[in-house]
Amino acid sequence: MIHRFLIAALLVLPSSQTFAASEPRSINVSGSAEIKVVPDLILLDVGVESRHAQLDQAKRSNDENLAKALAFLKRSGVPDKDVQTDFISIEPSYQYDYSSTKPQIYIVRKSIGIRLTRIGELENVLTGLLSSGVQYVHGIEFRTSQLRKHRDAARALAIQAAKEKADALAAELxxxxxxxxxxxxxxxxxWWRSGSRWGGGMSGGQMAQNVMQNSGGGEAADGETISVGQISVSASVSTSFAID
Known part of the structure; x- marks a missing residue:
């Protein structure tokens, strides 16, 4: 019985060595690339807030301010399909004595999502909204509508970088x-975004100033204080090449 076991083990061993020897030798590398593009699409998220001791009055005031903001957008030529109410909140606020069952005030909030394709009108739209009932600028997001195109270009550069790295390693070896x-x-x-939600410590002109300071790149036209700058699109590839 012992001799049979040893023979079986000896027969298995060569097949394992043969399998290991058949694994191809390889070089594992990665490549990355980043390209800068000028955004051609801006997404705005703005808010209207009203506070009053009477719920109906708080709601009425909010509706009036929202209507003014929507009317301004229509006068500015922003298509209806690019404007959407995306947040509605009615919140009773009580005194510090939580045993009170009657709200001190009611807070009514609504947000509007706006899609701008005329990038040069960003500052005028922001100024007009803040003069037409809007109190908060929750977010300004710069995007490119050609994301697939720019990703393909970044990927091609990343692949080229990986190939050059593999060639350099192979040559050294x-x-x-x-x-x-x-x-x-x-x-x-x-894309690139800046902003905060309700009560986040940033509203109105402060938000616009923050965008101007952080967007970087690209000069603003004469008299304008907001530069759309550039946004980054990056790609990375990880690949293995056989060694000849």
């Missing part, structure tokens, strides 16, 4: 880069 064994990709960027 005295071998040659062979065919691709596997590859994976990832992406980031394509």
């Amino acid at each position: 005295g071998v040659r880069r062979g065919p691709v064994l596997n590859v994976s990709e990832s992406y980031a960027g394509g």
Whole structure:
């Protein structure tokens, strides 16, 4: 019985060595690239807030301010399809004595989502909204409508970087880069956003100033204080090449 066991073990061992020897030698590398593009799409998120001891009055005041903001957007030529009410809240606020069952005031809030395709009108739209019942600028997001195109361009540069890195490694080792064994990709960027929600400590003109300071790049036209700057689109690839 002992001799049979040893023979079986000896027969299995060569097959394991043969399998290990058949694994291809490879070089594993990664490449990344980043491109800068000028945004051609802006998403605005603004809010209207009203406070009053009477619920009906708080709601009426909020509706009036919201109507003024929507009327301004229509006069400015923003299409109806690019304007949407995306948040509604009615909140009773009580005194510090939580045993009180009667609200001290009612807070009514509504937000409007706006899509701007005429980038040069950003400052005029912001100024007009803040003069037409809007108290909060929750967010300003710069985007590119050609995200797929820019991602493809960044990926091509990342692949080229990976190939050059693999060639450099192979040359140092005295071998040659062979065919691709596997590859994976990832992406980031394509937008830039600044903002806060209700009571986040940033509203109105302060929000606009923050965007101007942080968007970077790109000069504003004469008299304008907001620059749309540039946004980043990046791609990374990880790949393995066989060694010839």
